[in-house]
Amino acid sequence: MKQANTQAKLGGIKFKWKDSSLPWIIPLCLLILWQLLGMAGKLEALLLPTPLEVVLALFTVVGDGTxxxxxxxSAQRAFAGFLIGGSLAFLLGLLNGIVPVSEKLTDTTVQMIRTIPHLALVPLVILWFGIGESSKLFLVSLGVFFPIYLNTFHGIRSVDPGLIEMGKVYGLKGFSLFAKVILPGALSNILLGVRFSLGIMWITLIVAETISADSGIGYMATHAREFMHMDIVVLCVLLYAVLGKLSDMAAKRLESRWLTWHHSYLSKQG
Incomplete structure (x- = not known):
């Protein structure tokens, strides 16, 4: 019996190991294929350097502190813009979700602005704010605003009315009803909006730093491109991807901590 339990535990560990490594199989195979094609001369170094050359470039920029x-x-710009745009979107989403008059007054205007691609405003933003920090913060804030607003608004409106009535039966009203029933009920939607916004945050920053910056990862990529250092350009692209992945992992971590009571997370844990 003890041997059977040991095998079951080992089998469970083996399954978890396979499950955690599964998402990395395709990226690893692509890296190997990329390196082999470069070594075989199928890829021109000036167009796409090999992963090994990118790693060597990494050591170079790490060594000089760049x-x-x-x-x-770049991280400061990204998260400052996220904090500004995300906070405003969260507050407006709450207000419009709770107060119907506010929704009628502002939601149509917000939806009209949402249909404008915010990256198309780059030339105007440069004219308005110059190439300083204000232009990049404005673009990032505008980019992250709408996913958080929409998901917050939808989350508030999607809270089960039965839960609200039950809260009122138990004596909850005003802020206590909001904090203990409405906000937790909308939290899964809000965090989904946060995950969407984190991706848009890095995409917006890439464009903003490439067009108008004198520092940051985008500036490093633009400077390297002018001197045809394509290994550093590719490194910058991969660096944005890594930062985006880390941001998404942090958001998923918040979901797993704050939504332990949610039925979908309970089923995953089970």
Whole structure:
């Protein structure tokens, strides 16, 4: 019996290991294929350097301190813009979700602005704010605003009316009803909006830094492109991808901590 339990535990560990490594199989195979094609001369180094050349470029920018300096600058811009745009979107989504008059007054205007591609405003934003930090913060804030607003608004409106009535029966009203029933009921939608916004945040920053910046990862990529250092350009692209993945992992971590009571997360844990 003890041997059977041991095998079951080992089998469970083996399954978890396979499950966690499964998402990395395709990226790893693509990297190997990329390197082999480069070594076989199928890819021109000036167009697409091999992964090994990108790694060597990584050591170079780490050695001179450029990587950490520019990554820190880009991260500050990204999360400052996210904090500004996300906070405004969250507050407006709550207000419109709770107060019908506010929705009728502002939602149509917000939806009209949402249909305008925010990256198409780059030339105007440069004219308005110049190439300083204000232009990049404005673009990132505008980009992250709409997913959080829409998901917050939808989450508030999607809360089960039966739960609200039950809360009122138990004596909850006003802020206590909002904090203990309405906000938790909308939290899954809000966090989904946060995940969408984090992806848009990095996409917007890439464009903003490439067009109008004198520091940051996008500036490093633009400077390297002018001197045909394509290994550094590819490194910058991969760096944005890594930062985006880390941001998404952090958002998923928040979901797993704050939504332990939610039926979908309970089924995953089970």
């Amino acid at each position: 990587l950490f300096e520019y990554t820190w600058v």
